[in-house]
Amino acid sequence: MYKGKFKVITGLGNKDKNKVKDLVLIWMKAGADIFDTSIEVMPYIQEEAKKAGFNLDDYIFCVSIPIEGDIHGKKAKIIKDKCNLCNLCKKVCVDNAINPPFVDELKCIGCSRCFDVCGNNAIKMYDDKIAFEKPFDKNIKLDMVEVHISIDDIDKIKKDYKKIIDVFNDRNVTISVCLNRKCFSNDTVIKLLSELKEMTNKPFIVQADGNPMNGANEDIKSTIETLAFGNFVKNLGYEVVLSGGTNKYTAELAGKMNLDCSIGFGSYIRKMTDNKDKDEAIKIAFDFVKRTKELLNAKQC
Ligand code: SF4
Numbered sequence: 001m002y003k004g005k006f007k008v009i010t011g012l013g014n015k016d017k018n019k020v021k022d023l024v025l026i027w028m029k030a031g032a033d034i035f036d037t038s039i040e041v042m043p044y045i046q047e048e049a050k051k052a053g054f055n056l057d058d059y060i061f062c063v064s065i066p067i068e069g070d071i072h073g074k075k076a077k078i079i080k081d082k083c084n085l086c087n088l089c090k091k092v093c094v095d096n097a098i099n100p101p102f103v104d105e106l107k108c109i110g111c112s113r114c115f116d117v118c119g120n121n122a123i124k125m126y127d128d129k130i131a132f133e134k135p136f137d138k139n140i141k142l143d144m145v146e147v148h149i150s151i152d153d154i155d156k157i158k159k160d161y162k163k164i165i166d167v168f169n170d171r172n173v174t175i176s177v178c179l180n181r182k183c184f185s186n187d188t189v190i191k192l193l194s195e196l197k198e199m200t201n202k203p204f205i206v207q208a209d210g211n212p213m214n215g216a217n218e219d220i221k222s223t224i225e226t227l228a229f230g231n232f233v234k235n236l237g238y239e240v241v242l243s244g245g246t247n248k249y250t251a252e253l254a255g256k257m258n259l260d261c262s263i264g265f266g267s268y269i270r271k272m273t274d275n276k277d278k279d280e281a282i283k284i285a286f287d288f289v290k291r292t293k294e295l296l297n298a299k300q301c
Pocket residue numbers: 078082083084085086087088089090100117118119120121122123
């Protein structure tokens with residue numbers, strides 16, 4: 001259903017409407033297929049895309065919702081009296097969301113890079129409140145709802161997952177489960193996916209989040225885990241989208257593995273077009289989408 005597609009992940013926590021809009025319009029123009037945003041910005045994105053002359057039916061729209069505790073639903077906060085303004089956190093933030101002692105909540109995607117480098121324990125990660133209980137206006141095009149899971153409490157996962165998917169019962173959507181590889185053994189992945197699939201009668205796919213929030217790294221190591229995890233999930237019989245550590249190597253390696261899948265790119269492509277002149281950004285994006293789809297769809301043997 002979604003094989004060979006290019007997915008743009010704008011960042012579940014990225015609620016800077018204008019920044020997300022600029023990114024989405026560039027990648028729409030460049031030929032990307034699936035657009036995955038937070039639930040809060042989706043209506044605005046679609047309104048702006050229509051104004052810019054895009055036909056929404058040519059694209060697939062996905063909203064991402066975290067189960068409480070999921071890393072994608074976190075935000076960073078600086079505890080001012082512990083911060084010595086050394087700026088180490090600012091240097092590692094790829095989303096320009098931190099300027100000590102302040103964090104721009106709209107831009108922060110909760111990657112925790114700042115948390116990891118702060119030697120003063122001055123950064124606290126907290127769960128953002130997501131308002132997903134109100135279903136979308138029917139005029140908002142919605143093709144997919146993605147539930148993000150990176151906690152290991154199975155009972156809580158199933159309870160929260162049900163609460164989320166029930167909100168979209170009357171919508172004709174695919175349910176996507178984004179599973180963080182680092183949280184589960186193979187046996188738990190097998191059991192959990194089977195149970196989550198059973199809980200819905202809608203089309204069901206899996207986003208294999210191999211190395212969450214590491215796509216900003218330009219190396220093969222970053223993407224190996226998502227390929228291995230994607231292959232594992234694929235062999236269980238699920239349709240797969242790769243994410244987490246996806247970068248310029250992912251499509252080539254997925255093609256070589258004959259891993260019929262789609263690829264979601266997040267921070268890697270956000271960095272690629274950031275601070276570029278619009279035409280230059282579209283050209284860069286177009287070339288990357290074209291190359292990715294060619295490699296993904298090339299049968300190696
Ligand atoms: S790394 Fe820690 S101490 Fe340094 S500026 Fe950031 S929050 Fe403050």
